[in-house]
Amino acid sequence: MKSRKVATILVAPLLGALSLTACTGPGSDDEPATPVSIDQDWSEADPITVDVFDGLANYMGIQGGWFGEIVKEKFNMELNIIAPNVAGGGDTLYNTRVSGGDLGDLIVADKGQQMDELIAGGLLLDAQAYYGSMENVTPYDDAVAKLNEDKDGVYGFPTAVSSLKPTEPSEGLDPTFGPYLRWDLFAEVGYPEITTLEDLLPVLQEMQDAQPEGENGQKAYAISLFGDWDGNMMVTAKQPATLYGYDELGFVLARADGSDYQSIIDSDSEYVRALKFYFEANQMGLVDPESTTQNYDTMFSKYQNGQVLLSWWPWLGQSAFNTEERMAEGKGFELVPMQDQQIFSYGAEVYGGKQFLGIGSGAEDPARLAAFIDWLYSPEGVMANSSQTMGSAGPEGLTWELGDDGEPALTDFGRQVFLEGGADVPAEWGGGDYADGVSALNVSTVLPKDVNPEIGFPYSYTYWPSYQETVANPLTEDWSARMGGATTTVEFLEANDQVIVAPGSSYTAPADTSEVEANRNQAKASIIEHSWKMVFAKNEDEFDKLLTSMQETANGLGYETVLEFDMANAEAQNESREAVAAEFG
């Protein structure tokens, strides 16, 4: 205890000195890019700890567990994950670190504005010298070139790249969005027909009456909302628009095929329709009154307890509630067929997703980081790294193995982990709970739906035939029987023309000008504030009054300027979608 105190006293000034040196901005980058090979045995290199600034991570601290063990073994490197999502406070952490001149050694950030800014500020390293020997990235050269277009070097590596056609859904089994209801209750009220969004309300009412309480004995509500993801608009009110093929781009709701662009605050927009939907639901007593004050985590635990009956996302309702045990009883969230739906689906991104991977200009050992990034693109790396929610299969030999017939299948341990709620990892793999050891980077380099060239099957275990056979249960069987024998949601939607794919063009909107940005921030704050009030308005009169007030206030705060900017971007996005569909589709 005492020695630690002494150490602290000794180290404190040192840290101060270090943080001062950290302020000395980026170095000059005059050195010519002579190729440097990354091909060496990094496990023998000096141990280092690298700071990973990861805009996607939901864990902060040193990566431990089995993934940490693999990285340690291969690269003798520890990952110190810095996660703005965990730190909170919006962009504060990012701003503080960039103004200090060092964002991190390894960087996962947004492409577009953020990437341009980081390059201009000299915070990203030009990895041109290493790129030549990064063999695992080579197959995705197109995407790398596209990402670094108009930049004098290789500053970033794309994420979620795919060799699938851009007109194919990037989602595999379930779309990103969809009207998911508690199927058991939907069955209980007699599988009523749903023609359009508003028809959900009476159905939800019946379902809530059929099951007024969750499994923990607390009151259940058909709908539960949360506010901590609100961005340009109230996030839960955008979701119904996706059922009709719209996705947001700033203040614009753009249809996947470019046939329609809506300003969100227009009285007849899908956004306002959704607000009205929630308003009516609230009048019927279907909305959880805690919605106004709870965050995503609180709401998620309500889903886990069966206190919520509707989910706009399969990865919310299903992942929270559909456990093995419940599905065996026929309980769980499944998509209901809404006759007029045409669900928005993100096409596979040939040029990669919204984020990029980069090496910080202050990195101690950039070659090793380049090697690490390269490994993340290797079949082994993809299997181990892709985030768990995306269906990462984990390392071969631990969670899965190739059967005698050459098909991959989950091992007993894998089944325990993925189907039975987790298990402890054997000591030789690093020990600890499997879920705690999953890669905290939370970023996929290659789309999990893509085929792993080494095994001939997709990276994600959820697509393996062996897996699909095992998971058949009363819930999916009942659903499938009602859906004309479809085995997956996407299959059903495709067969019934209820999905609309936005070709994956990897379009990134240009940076907001300062004026647009300031206007946007003020207008969106007002839009979100009004949206919430509208949902919980006392009566129709108040709802209408708030709608008018929202339109007036937003317009007064410069909404028009921003909308014009967003409209232009939405059209540009559509052009790039058409272009990519024509080229690869």
Add this chain to the structure above:
Amino acid sequence: MSLTQGTSTSTRAAAVVAPGELRADPDKRGRARESRRQVKSTKSSKTMFLLILPFLILVFLFSYLPLAGWVTSFYDYRPALGMSGSEFVGLQWFEMLVSSPTQLRQIGQVLTNTLAMSFLGFATSLLPVFFAMLLNEIRAPWFRNSVQTLTTLPNFISWVLVYMIAFSLFSTTGLVNSVLHDWGIITAPIKFLDTDQHVWLTMLLWSLWKGLGWGAILYLAAITAIDPALYESARIDGAGRFQIMRYITFPQLMPTYVVLLVLSIANMLNNGMEQFYVFQNAFNKEYIQVLDLYVYNIGITGNSLSMATAIGMLKSLISVLLLVAANAVAKRARGTSII
């Protein structure tokens, strides 16, 4: 002290010399003595200056140096590019603030909230005085001590925890709503936290709950300093307990109260943001956003750092205006100026 003494002695010395002599041929000896004194006084003023230098440096570091940050408001500041890499935009942000009536209305609302909260604070600033007086009248020491401890404790609870208490008591599934519901008094939960009704009042009540006991401590100390002779003579004159409170304790506390009130007026615009930050939500935002919180919401939450700086400067502007106004009042009332 000696600085003023030095000067006053030399003036006196000069005054001793007859005017005629001074005009014709001043006493040489007197002049020498005078210059010696001057040397002495410059020396001592140097020492004095050195003594206050650390404080001047601190004032400079913490009050003047940060003003350099105002330059942010003339740039389109992007942290990754640094100030030198960011674009100079001149008065763009200020123009934006005044260009739209909605914007002006919003700032107006924010200022109203700020001043309202401050004035509600002034209006209730006598409560700790009364509380201290009543506390002082409690005879049983154990009771007085426990009341004092219990009322002082909330001051040491952070606003975040206060909000947690508020949340568990007053959220739609909180204790109060549950109890009322179980007793059949209400059917739908009452929205205490997510409502735009009585925001100023509830905020005032929370800050009173937190600060009342703490505020009373100073007055309790002041009460012990009141001359016991006053009480004795009052009692001899036949004053009752309430009369003593009314005619002795209360007037004796007034000087302390006035000092504290004047100090708090200086802080009128600084009503802090922690309390309002933790209590804010989409429903009460219109009435809860005080100036500091507004700047925070625009700058940190909205990431418009330059614009937030421009709005932050507004605060200084208003403070200067308030100071000038207060000065004018003081000048008229007392005939002397603060500055």
